[in-house]
Amino acid sequence: MSEKVKVEISKELYEKAKKFIEEQGGFNNVEELIEFLLKEILEEEEETPLSEEDEEKVKERLRSLGYI
Amino acid sequence: MVSRPHGGKLIDRTVSSSRRERLLDEARELPRIILNSSLAADVMNIAHGVYSPLEGFMNKEDYEHVLEEMRLSNDLPWTIPIVLDVDKKEISDVKEGDDVALYYNNSPIALLRVEEIYKWDKKRYAFKVFRTIDPEHPGVFKTMKRKEMLVGGPIDLISEIPEPFEKFRLWPKETRILFELKGWKTIAAFQTRNVPHRGHEYVQKAALTFVDGLFINPLVGWKKPGDYKDEVIVEAYQALIKNYYPKDAVVFSVLRMEMRYAGPREAIFHAIVRKNFGATHFIVGRDHAGVGNYYGPYEAWEIFKEFPDLGITPLFVREAFYCKKCGGMVNEKICPHSEKYRIRMSGTKIREMIRRGERPPEYMMRPEVAEVVLRHPNPFV
Numbered sequence: 001m002s003e004k005v006k007v008e009i010s011k012e013l014y015e016k017a018k019k020f021i022e023e024q025g026g027f028n029n030v031e032e033l034i035e036f037l038l039k040e041i042l043e044e045e046e047e048t049p050l051s052e053e054d055e056e057k058v059k060e061r062l063r064s065l066g067y068i
Numbered sequence: 069m070v071s072r073p074h075g076g077k078l079i080d081r082t083v084s085s086s087r088r089e090r091l092l093d094e095a096r097e098l099p100r101i102i103l104n105s106s107l108a109a110d111v112m113n114i115a116h117g118v119y120s121p122l123e124g125f126m127n128k129e130d131y132e133h134v135l136e137e138m139r140l141s142n143d144l145p146w147t148i149p150i151v152l153d154v155d156k157k158e159i160s161d162v163k164e165g166d167d168v169a170l171y172y173n174n175s176p177i178a179l180l181r182v183e184e185i186y187k188w189d190k191k192r193y194a195f196k197v198f199r200t201i202d203p204e205h206p207g208v209f210k211t212m213k214r215k216e217m218l219v220g221g222p223i224d225l226i227s228e229i230p231e232p233f234e235k236f237r238l239w240p241k242e243t244r245i246l247f248e249l250k251g252w253k254t255i256a257a258f259q260t261r262n263v264p265h266r267g268h269e270y271v272q273k274a275a276l277t278f279v280d281g282l283f284i285n286p287l288v289g290w291k292k293p294g295d296y297k298d299e300v301i302v303e304a305y306q307a308l309i310k311n312y313y314p315k316d317a318v319v320f321s322v323l324r325m326e327m328r329y330a331g332p333r334e335a336i337f338h339a340i341v342r343k344n345f346g347a348t349h350f351i352v353g354r355d356h357a358g359v360g361n362y363y364g365p366y367e368a369w370e371i372f373k374e375f376p377d378l379g380i381t382p383l384f385v386r387e388a389f390y391c392k393k394c395g396g397m398v399n400e401k402i403c404p405h406s407e408k409y410r411i412r413m414s415g416t417k418i419r420e421m422i423r424r425g426e427r428p429p430e431y432m433m434r435p436e437v438a439e440v441v442l443r444h445p446n447p448f449v
Contacts, residue, residue, distance in 0.1 A: 026376035035143075036377045042076070050241060058245050065235055067246055067319065 009034075070247045070255065070346030071380055075121025075144055078240055078344065082115050082225045091226045095169035095176035099162050101154055101219070106290050106326040108172040108229055110150055113325060113341075115178070115225035116239040120344045125152040127184045127220035135196045138333065138374070145340065145375045147333040148197060151188070152180070153215040159185060162219075170223065177229060183221035190214060197330050200362055206292040207329040207359075231324065233288060233302055238321035243283065244346040246319060252280035256349040256383060257342035259356075260286045261327055263296050263304040263441055265433045267413030269312065270388035270397040275351050278383075282318045283347050284309075290326040291449050292359070294419070298322075300440065300447040307436040331356070331363030332371035336378070343380040350380050354387040389413060390431040397431075422447060 017030045027033040050058070062068045073079075083091055103111065113119050121144065126134070131149050133141045140146045162168055162182055170178040194201050194208045203209050231237045238246070247255055256275040260268065276282045284305060288298040296304075302322060309318055323341070328334050334357035339350040356368035372382045386399035390411040394403055403410070411431065418428050427438050441447050 026373075039076075039377070050245075054241075055245060058242050059249070062238075062242060062246055062249075067238070068249055 007034075069253055070244050071343045071348050073117065073120045073240070073344050074340050074379060075142075077121060078117040078244070079114070079120040079123055080117055080241070081123055081223055082228075088226055091179060091224065092176060094167075095179055095226060098167055098169040098179070099159070100169050100171050100176075101152070101158055101180070103170055103172045103177070105172075107152060108170075108177060109289055109324040109326065110152075111170060111172075111178050111223055111225060112229055113323075114150070114223055116241070118240060118323070118325070118341055118344055119150055120240070122150055124180065124183075124222035125218075125220050126150055128186045128218075131186075131188070131218070131220070135193065138336070145336060145378050147340075148328060148330060148337040149193070152219045153188075154217050154219050155215045156217055158215075159217065159219065168219075172229060175227060177227045178223045178225045180219065180223045181221045182219055184219070186218050186220070187216065188218050197328070197333055198362065199331075202362075205329065205359065205362055233298070233322045236302060236320065236322045237324070238319075238345075240344045240346065243319065243321065247281065247283075247346045250281060250316065250319075254279040254349060255281045255283050255347045256351055257283040257285055257339075257345065257347035258351045259338045259342065260284070261291055261295055261301070262286075262415060263301055263433075263447075264308050264437060265413050265415065265418055265428070266390065266397055266431060267388040269308065269434070270399075271351060271353060271385045274385050274388075275349065275383050276317060279349055282313075283342070283345065284318060284320045285323050285342060285345065287325050287327055288322045289324045292327070292329070293449050295327075295449050296441075296447055297444070297449055300444050303440045304437045307440050308434055311436050312434060327357065329357060329359040329362075331358045332368045335368035336371060336375060339372075339378060339380050339382060343378070347380060349383050351383045351385055353385070387413075419448070 014030060017033055021027045021033060114122055114124060126149055129141045131151060133139055134146050134149045138147045164182055164184060166182050168180050168182060169176040170180055190211050191201050194211045198205055198207045201208055256279045258272050272282055286301050305320055309320055335352055342350050352368055355365045369384045386401055388397045388399050391398045391403045391405050391409050393405045393409040413432060418432060421428050422441055
């Protein structure tokens with residue numbers, strides 16, 4: 001497991017998150033829920049699209065194979 | 069919108085054509101590790117992003133995490149170790165930090181930067197991954213025959229391996245664009261190692277009812293004796309899709325990857341792989357990736373509860389059967405009739421009929437599919 005650091009959130013938000021977990025399940029604690037949500041947002045930023053040239057090559061292959 | 073790659077980024081460890089010639093020359097001067105067909109397929113899958121976020125074979129830290137926690141060391145779900153096994157003598161001149169050439173069929177296909185060389189306990193691996201050390205289990209049997217050391221590190225693919233089913237082989241960067249072009253926002257992936265019977269068709273179409281498109285992605289490569297040969301699976305699906313599926317609702321492509329028969333763990337692994345292809349949903353069948361009686365029929369459903377952060381939605385479609393009173397394919401949830409009216413779709417029974425040269429009845433297998441299978445003198449591995 002990677003090293004952990006502390007962050008602070010408002011008590012109100014914390015209580016809402018706790019209630020959400022009690023009702024919906026899927027997470028063991030608020031920390032897990034926050035890590036999951038942050039990863040979701042940050043991973044979206046990491047994705048790098050193909051260059052136009054590469055994308056055109058892929059489309060050409062898909063055409064030649066009859067997929068499009 | 070198609071699924072984001074696992075870990076957020078689709079890995080590409082293929083080498084540009086301008087670097088390829090130079091690296092091929094370099095590879096010929098380097099120490100060699102000889103790959104079997106399953107490992108060569110793993111190299112291709114790593115390089116083309118099928119195993120994103122892996123960029124190479126696992127180091128000890130990831131290996132241990134996957135074995136014990138079913139997660140990579142960065143906490144991302146991952147259930148099957150992707151490892152390169154070698155003989156001590158094969159790497160006698162190699163130390164951590166060196167580059168080695170990975171050879172397949174007498175040609176260099178990739179370079180590997182050796183980050184770590186470590187021992188593994190194959191029995192422990194088998195017990196964790198397959199939950200048994202019974203040598204009768206095909207995955208255990210295969211594991212115990214593997215070499216005694218593991219090498220971890222990133223790879224660079226310098227030479228593509230020819231694919232007998234090239235016409236039907238798509239990589240994640242291709243399916244992701246294809247799904248976008250088709251305008252599909254929800255895609256259900258179906259994993260298989262079988263010729264389709266009516267039960268498979270029912271499950272696929274039940275899923276397709278709720279999503280934009282169906283991605284049928286059979287595994288080709290090593291399978292246990294008695295399973296269908298790759299060419300039979302491919303031809304059988306072509307016959308089924310041509311005759312019984314809406315033209316623009318299905319994408320069919322093969323994935324060269326060995327079956328592990330690791331039941332629940334493999335179900336998660338299969339889902340992650342299809343997430344990388346862009347699928348948003350993954351159909352999990354009864355006894356998914358199971359063999360014999362090693363796993364409970366719905367254990368592969370249960371394990372998904374442990375991965376709320378998987379990033380692909382499992383679809384638990386109940387096993388289908390033919391009900392004589394309903395007059396069609398149904399499942400337990402929608403059929404009120406007793407067992408005496410139900411005809412189960414048994415893959416084993418169908419295989420036995422085919423071995424005897426008998427045509428399975430239409431309520432078990434479409435005639436066009438049966439035709440393909442029976443045309444092969446020996447359709448089994």
